[in-house]
Amino acid sequence: DAKTTQPPSMDCAEGRAANLPCNHSTISGNEYVYWYRQIHSQGPQYIIHGLKNNETNEMASLIITEDRKSSTLILPHATLRDTAVYYCIARNDYKLSFGAGTTVTVRA
Amino acid sequence: EPEVTQTPSHQVTQMGQEVILRCVPISNHLYFYWYRQILGQKVEFLVSFYNNEISEKSEIFDDQFSVERPDGSNFTLKIRSTKLEDSAMYFCASSGGLDSNQPQHFGDGTRLSIL
Numbered sequence: 223d224a225k226t227t228q229p230p231s232m233d234c235a236e237g238r239a240a241n242l243p244c245n246h247s248t249i250s251g252n253e254y255v256y257w258y259r260q261i262h263s264q265g266p267q268y269i270i271h272g273l274k275n276n277e278t279n280e281m282a283s284l285i286i287t288e289d290r291k292s293s294t295l296i297l298p299h300a301t302l303r304d305t306a307v308y309y310c311i312a313r314n315d316y317k318l319s320f321g322a323g324t325t326v327t328v329r330a
Numbered sequence: 331e332p333e334v335t336q337t338p339s340h341q342v343t344q345m346g347q348e349v350i351l352r353c354v355p356i357s358n359h360l361y362f363y364w365y366r367q368i369l370g371q372k373v374e375f376l377v378s379f380y381n382n383e384i385s386e387k388s389e390i391f392d393d394q395f396s397v398e399r400p401d402g403s404n405f406t407l408k409i410r411s412t413k414l415e416d417s418a419m420y421f422c423a424s425s426g427g428l429d430s431n432q433p434q435h436f437g438d439g440t441r442l443s444i445l
Contacts, residue, residue: 254430265334265421265436266373273431309373316361316428317386320373 223319224249224312231325240297242324244310247291253314255286257295259306266309266320269295300328332356334437336422342443343412351407351440353422362405363423363434364397366390373421379405380428409442417444 227245234240246255254273258266270277270284272293277284283296297304309323335354343349355362364376378385379397394410405424409416419441423434 252430256433260373263419263439263441265423265438268433268435271431271433313430315430316378316425317363317375317388318365318373318434319375322372 223315224253226310226312226321228308228310228321228324230322231327233327233329234297234300236302236328236330237299240300240304240326240328242295242297242308242310242326243292244295245292246310246312249290249312250314253312255284255290255293256309256311256313256318257282257284258309258311258318258320259304260309260323261303261306266318267306269308271313300326302328302330304328334422334424334435336420336437336440338440339438340441340443342445345414345444346411349409349412349442351409351420351422351442353405353407353437354403355405355422355424356426356435357403359424359426359435361385361425361428361432362397362399363425364407365421365423365436366418367421367439368415368418376407378428385428412442412444414444417442 256271257269286293307323362379377387419439421439423436425432425434
């Protein structure tokens with residue numbers, strides 16, 4: 223799996239959009255970009271994934287650049303319950319390789 | 331929404347004892363996984379399982395570990411002779427397919443404490 227790079231931490235204001243960046247400059251053509259989050263010590267929660275096109279679901283939107291070297295996860299209206307560690311994973315295998323992720327703190 | 335359930339939520343065991351961690355995957359999923367997370371560290375892949383066989387395992391998954399699907403609903407991880415360094419959160423996951431377009435869905439884990 224390609225290596226991904228995320229900022230170690232970021233803050234955002236409650237009610238505002240949270241934009242979480244991820245760099246994956248060595249991603250190969252068959253690797254999907256996955257986003258998971260982990261709230262406290264709970265299990266990782268699947269958020270969204272995509273290959274080339276932008277994706278949206280009830281939780282978030284995923285914007286992938288045309289060259290696929292980076293992506294952004296957008297939480298449209300962050301709430302306090304979105305405070306978590308967010309993991310960006312480039313995956314072409316059946317295992318997930320988690321990094322350190324971005325610790326997102328949503329502040330009131 | 332269907333979910334992966336794990337029991338127990340917390341297991342305390344003496345070093346050298348055997349422990350079995352249990353998981354009920356999402357009902358129509360056929361691919362199962364175990365991961366672990368030592369306190370303060372990354373989530374690490376242990377093993378994947380399909381059709382009653384191990385598909386892939388990491389170097390962590392040595393001879394003290396085994397997995398089994400004893401019936402149509404449960405998926406278990408057995409640690410034969412526990413060591414202090416086995417203390418961790420153990421997460422079970424399942425997916426509808428093995429290919430990388432199939433998301434894995436995780437349970438909330440079992441906290442294993444070895445004394």
